[in-house]
Amino acid sequence: MSTKTSIYQNFNEFSRCMESYAPDERALVNKAYAIADELLKEKSRGNGQPFMEHPVGVALIAAQSLKLMPEAIAAVFLHEAYRDIAVGGVQTDVEQLLREQGWSREVITIVSGLNNISKITPKDTRLQAETYRKLIISYSTDPRVVLLKIADRLEIMRNMNIFPKSSIARKITETATLYIPLAHQLGLYNIKSELEDLYFRYSNPADYRAITNKLKATERSREKLVNEFVKPLDEVLRKKYTYTLKARTKTAYSIWKKMQAQGVPFEGVYDVFAIRFIVEAPLDKERDYCWDIFSEVTKEYEQDEHRLRDWITNPKKNGYESLHITVKNRDGYPVEVQIRTARMDEVAENGHASHWSYKGVKSSDSLSGWLANVKQMLEHPAEGSQYESKNLSLDEIFCFTPNGDLLQLPKGATILDFAFHIHTNLGVKCSGARVNGKIVSIREELHTGDVVEIMSNKNQKPSVDWLNFVISSKAKSRIRQKLKEEEGKLSRMGREALERRLKNWRMELTDEMLSDLSRHFGFKAISEFCVSIYDGKTDLLKIKDYLDQLAKADAAASQIPGESAEAQADAGQQGGAKGVKGSKNKGNDNDDNFLIINDNLSNIQFKMAKCCNPIFGDDVFGFVSATGGIKIHRISCPNAARLLENYPYRVIHKVKWRQMTTTSRFQVTLKVIAEDETASSGAIFDAITNQNAQVRSYRIEERGGKSAYLSNVIIAISVGNNGHLDKVVSELRKLKGVKNVLRVNGEK
Numbered sequence: 001m002s003t004k005t006s007i008y009q010n011f012n013e014f015s016r017c018m019e020s021y022a023p024d025e026r027a028l029v030n031k032a033y034a035i036a037d038e039l040l041k042e043k044s045r046g047n048g049q050p051f052m053e054h055p056v057g058v059a060l061i062a063a064q065s066l067k068l069m070p071e072a073i074a075a076v077f078l079h080e081a082y083r084d085i086a087v088g089g090v091q092t093d094v095e096q097l098l099r100e101q102g103w104s105r106e107v108i109t110i111v112s113g114l115n116n117i118s119k120i121t122p123k124d125t126r127l128q129a130e131t132y133r134k135l136i137i138s139y140s141t142d143p144r145v146v147l148l149k150i151a152d153r154l155e156i157m158r159n160m161n162i163f164p165k166s167s168i169a170r171k172i173t174e175t176a177t178l179y180i181p182l183a184h185q186l187g188l189y190n191i192k193s194e195l196e197d198l199y200f201r202y203s204n205p206a207d208y209r210a211i212t213n214k215l216k217a218t219e220r221s222r223e224k225l226v227n228e229f230v231k232p233l234d235e236v237l238r239k240k241y242t243y244t245l246k247a248r249t250k251t252a253y254s255i256w257k258k259m260q261a262q263g264v265p266f267e268g269v270y271d272v273f274a275i276r277f278i279v280e281a282p283l284d285k286e287r288d289y290c291w292d293i294f295s296e297v298t299k300e301y302e303q304d305e306h307r308l309r310d311w312i313t314n315p316k317k318n319g320y321e322s323l324h325i326t327v328k329n330r331d332g333y334p335v336e337v338q339i340r341t342a343r344m345d346e347v348a349e350n351g352h353a354s355h356w357s358y359k360g361v362k363s364s365d366s367l368s369g370w371l372a373n374v375k376q377m378l379e380h381p382a383e384g385s386q387y388e389s390k391n392l393s394l395d396e397i398f399c400f401t402p403n404g405d406l407l408q409l410p411k412g413a414t415i416l417d418f419a420f421h422i423h424t425n426l427g428v429k430c431s432g433a434r435v436n437g438k439i440v441s442i443r444e445e446l447h448t449g450d451v452v453e454i455m456s457n458k459n460q461k462p463s464v465d466w467l468n469f470v471i472s473s474k475a476k477s478r479i480r481q482k483l484k485e486e487e488g489k490l491s492r493m494g495r496e497a498l499e500r501r502l503k504n505w506r507m508e509l510t511d512e513m514l515s516d517l518s519r520h521f522g523f524k525a526i527s528e529f530c531v532s533i534y535d536g537k538t539d540l541l542k543i544k545d546y547l548d549q550l551a552k553a554d555a556a557a558s559q560i561p562g563e564s565a566e567a568q569a570d571a572g573q574q575g576g577a578k579g580v581k582g583s584k585n586k587g588n589d590n591d592d593n594f595l596i597i598n599d600n601l602s603n604i605q606f607k608m609a610k611c612c613n614p615i616f617g618d619d620v621f622g623f624v625s626a627t628g629g630i631k632i633h634r635i636s637c638p639n640a641a642r643l644l645e646n647y648p649y650r651v652i653h654k655v656k657w658r659q660m661t662t663t664s665r666f667q668v669t670l671k672v673i674a675e676d677e678t679a680s681s682g683a684i685f686d687a688i689t690n691q692n693a694q695v696r697s698y699r700i701e702e703r704g705g706k707s708a709y710l711s712n713v714i715i716a717i718s719v720g721n722n723g724h725l726d727k728v729v730s731e732l733r734k735l736k737g738v739k740n741v742l743r744v745n746g747e748k
Helices: 005-009 012-018 023-039 053-064 070-082 094-100 105-118 125-139 144-158 165-185 189-203 205-217 219-240 252-262 283-300 342-360 364-379 415-422 424-429 464-468 473-504 511-520 526-535 540-558 565-578 640-646 681-689 722-733
Strands: 243-249 273-279 323-328 334-341 396-400 406-410 430-435 438-440 452-456 595-597 606-608 620-624 630-634 655-657 666-675 694-702 710-719 738-744
Touching: 012 053, 023 070, 053 070, 053 144, 070 094, 070 105, 070 144, 094 105, 105 125, 105 144, 125 144, 125 165, 125 396, 125 406, 144 165, 144 189, 165 189, 189 205, 189 252, 189 342, 205 219, 205 252, 219 243, 219 273, 219 283, 273 283, 273 342, 283 323, 283 334, 283 342, 334 342, 406 415, 415 424, 415 430, 415 452, 415 473, 424 430, 424 452, 424 473, 464 473, 473 526, 473 540, 511 526, 511 540, 620 640, 620 655, 630 640, 666 722, 681 694, 681 710, 681 722, 710 722, 722 738
Parallel strands: 273 334, 595 655, 606 630
Antiparallel strands: 243 273, 323 334, 396 406, 430 438, 430 452, 620 630, 666 710, 666 738, 694 710
8 A cells, every 4th residue: 555645535435445355355446556656746636636536536426326346446547557557658558567567467458458449439428329338348358347347437527526617517418328328238226326316417407496496495305204104004014024215306317307297396296205115024024025015105194006017027128126005095186105125116216236235145146147147237228218329249359540539330240341331432543541640551340449540542443353351331332332333334444335336347236135245145144245346355256256257147048049139129028028917907908018007016926126226107127137026116216227138138117006095105315405594304204294295204314515605405205196296396396495306216
């Protein structure tokens, strides 16, 4: 023990508490106290008192209210001594120092957890309270750590007046969002109630003063009421039982909450206080004793049967047991009565700490069992209260950004997981990070408490390999999304390269051709085929060789020996018509040699060409494709000239539209050229819907150069025929600001 005994003498209560310790336990605590006393001797609190006042206050709460053993008390002093120690400007390895001093693994673990929590500086606990609570619990590998932090916060709140105003607001917010819920979660009801009242005192001083003053003003009347109430019961009960009587007054915070919830003044809260009968009873007689006292009370006073709460037969999940009834006294005033045994009262007052310390039992087995219970409660909190929180997964870690934001990630998360958690764009460009000041790769695994600063590179691109080491579902989904976007970009560039080369060969790329090429070269998807062109994995010359072979095969198949080219062309046309004979209109002899387009637009024998989207009434022709089936093209189709010139033997000129039902619809793409912001989207939509047409898609393209003041509105609509389309176009051209309306070929 330090020679500076004057400080020790100021803490008589703590000294008396240590008198119950065994000699070796006192030696353990004294050793830790001496270290703290020496290292903190120059440090003082805001009230001018030695800083040692704080750890002694925390130790006293831990020993008296939480019933913690000397190892935890020693850890309190060692934590305050070594929480921020440096030698020669270099931060000391506290765990190594404690090992050298001979402290047990148990004490070192508690001190390490307390030190880690003390480094947390919440940026805004109101926004991330749940995550901060989980962080505190995750640091509490020994359950006593979180118990000691609650004791630490209670000591601070009891002395809040010594702190500057600038820190009071932050501390009371932390108390409300972090420590009160934890105390409730662990069943530390007395501590929770005191923390709530202290929070109320500093967060709402006017209401706090009003309620506490009214409690003082009505104190004598409550005492008189209790004495008059108990008097007729006491003589009967004393003959049968040994019991104590408590008149429990609600805390100011609890009364205020009830006033807010019920919308009543102080006088409207009927259960401001309760009379509690606490009976000594053997375990096998507890229920019998309580129900017998219940019987005596209800014989004497009229019971409100709607307000009976039987938590003896069915205890609460947190272990609370008691009988609660409301009766009317002689003046008709409602009085709440609580009936319980001494054991039940101990649990109600001190929560689960009482399970192992009740009647002074402090065996190591009892302690281990209680601590295991505390750990279970921390990881799996009970449901159904205002302080309910989600379960703590043992597979979670908590890391900080350099600005102090707290992120919750799955255990095993890497730098790349962290980057994608912040923002997708940061994840895509992530090239590494600084973790606690040290540069690491994107594969580095993170741990709770790490401070992570992401480094990025504008040239960085996502890789399929990233999926092999990220573990968060968010990172995986974002990487797949970006890879797909990148593949789409490369696919478009590959297709453009193929189109340019085909033009050099005087050929036009169609969707049918692209699909056929993709299958021929062994790709499951057209996009993969186009990417292979961009990457150079598929040789363009091999594509040309295949197309040449296909053209020769088509030409050879169309040759009929002994006939002229004109006859062959006619035969090809007639063959095309005969191939769709089943589609003709048998009611009209003039239709025998025509391809008839009817309601069955998905007929396998013919399909509408996507390059020009023909609709009912358009001048059209049929084209027998190389892959089978007939495509219907508009005469004005951009591909028409090439098809008519290069493949006349595949062209079917005799194509008719049969009168279709009113339910048949065709999709058409229009380009509306309008003055920028003059023709509103609403007006365009109204013009279309007023003509009974439907909008399928809509987008605006800005025009550059001299036409920058104009914009192109590309809109796909559904119409019944070309006459219907003409009416829609006419209505659009009437709109103010619309310069022209054009029909666009294909799906542009």
